[in-house]
Amino acid sequence: MKKKPKAKQNAPRHEEWTVREHTEVLEFLFKVMPSKSRNAVKGILKRGQIVVNDKPTTQFDDKLKPGDHVQIRARVASASIKLKGVTILHEDDDVIVIDKESGLLSMGSKQERQMTAYKQLMDYVQSIHPKNRVFIVHRLDRDTSGVMIFARSKIVQQKLQKSWTEAVQERSYVALVEGIVQKGGTITSWLTEDKTFMMHSSPKPNNGQKAITHYKVLKSNRRFSLLKVSLETGRKNQIRVHMQELGHPIVGDKKYGSEINAINRLGLHANVIKFTHPTSGKVMRFESETPSSFTRGF
Incomplete structure (x- = not known):
């Protein structure tokens, strides 16, 4: 029996299932991903990572029938997005942690229309799905370099800011x-x-x-x-x-x-x-x- 060729180490990983009974997308996802929180599952669906029969969906109440094929596709940013002065140290469903270079604004203002760390990260997450957002949690001065945290939702931003000291x-x-x-x-x-x-x-x-x-x-x-x-x-x-x-x-x-x-x-x-x-x-x-x-x- 021939061995399957090894997958490329850096290729995006996909999880996939075949539907066995009539159900809806979100209900199905809760069942097949019991280790993930309900919010995490909703986030995967919202970001457009769910594909049913090779068609992406973000609708929680889309109908599924026996034989349908469901996939979770890895988040992949557009190759056209080149971060300048920003290195991503960590990324998950709730936060992005970056290393910012000196000379780059954390976030712009009405007077500052140039490229900022915030603008670049917004372009990055929206290249994965247009509904994605980032929210600034704290700032570094333009000429200060180093580690910064961004939130992936308004709720996480407010939670971090309100409990910042703790x-x-x-x-x-x-x-x-x-x-x-x-x-x-x-x-x-x-x-x-x-x-x-x-x-x-x-x-x-x-x-x-x-x-x-x-x-x-x-x-x-x-x-x-x-x-x-x-x-x-x-x-x-x-x-x-x-x-x-x-x-x-x-x-x-x-x-x-x-x-x-x-x-x-x-x-x-x-x-x-x-x-x-x-x-x-x-x-x-x-x-x-x-x-x-x-x-x-x-």
Whole structure:
């Protein structure tokens, strides 16, 4: 008996069944996928991955009869979608975790119509199915690189944002700053924003937002220090303002006091995020390697 040729390792995998009795699509899917949650099954159908007799369907009440052939086709993005400055670290039915390069906006505005991480991911998921969406959970400054989370639905976005403090167990950055930082510590202050969108720090409550930043010295020389920075709060420009307040602005951060741009970019990188998955409850941790330009001088 001839052996079947091995499938290509990277070929999309399809699950398939033959219908034995009269039923409807969603009811049938619940029966053949008992290990998946009902929401996960509905999501597979909604994204157009279900194919009946070689025709895609998204209708939960489509009729099935004995002999019908049902498939779940793997999600495949269009080959024309080329992500620039974005690397997908993880993707499932609820979240997408990316590594964003410096210089790329997380999300645009009415004034900013250029390509953003959000726009690229939207194009990516809609190339799989036109009804797919992504929703931004948190942002990184344009010139900050590193790990970001996007939600696949409004419900997941709101769940993550409302439980952000409890859901995120670790959120750390690597910062290259000017001068010699002698030892680590914690900065607590209240941040306010002026009409020019500059953030200002005050040691006393002043109707601003409380911001807490922990920092630890990893390396230092006569010109620079490399710090590990952990956040208890995630305020706009928080690390940048607190490093300026410390007297050691982030390299390349002219807005907040830097006079040196030795690496031709902002010296701030979001290298770790650890969070509880909003649906499965599983703790997930993602790490992005520190840019080589940060450590070249040590």
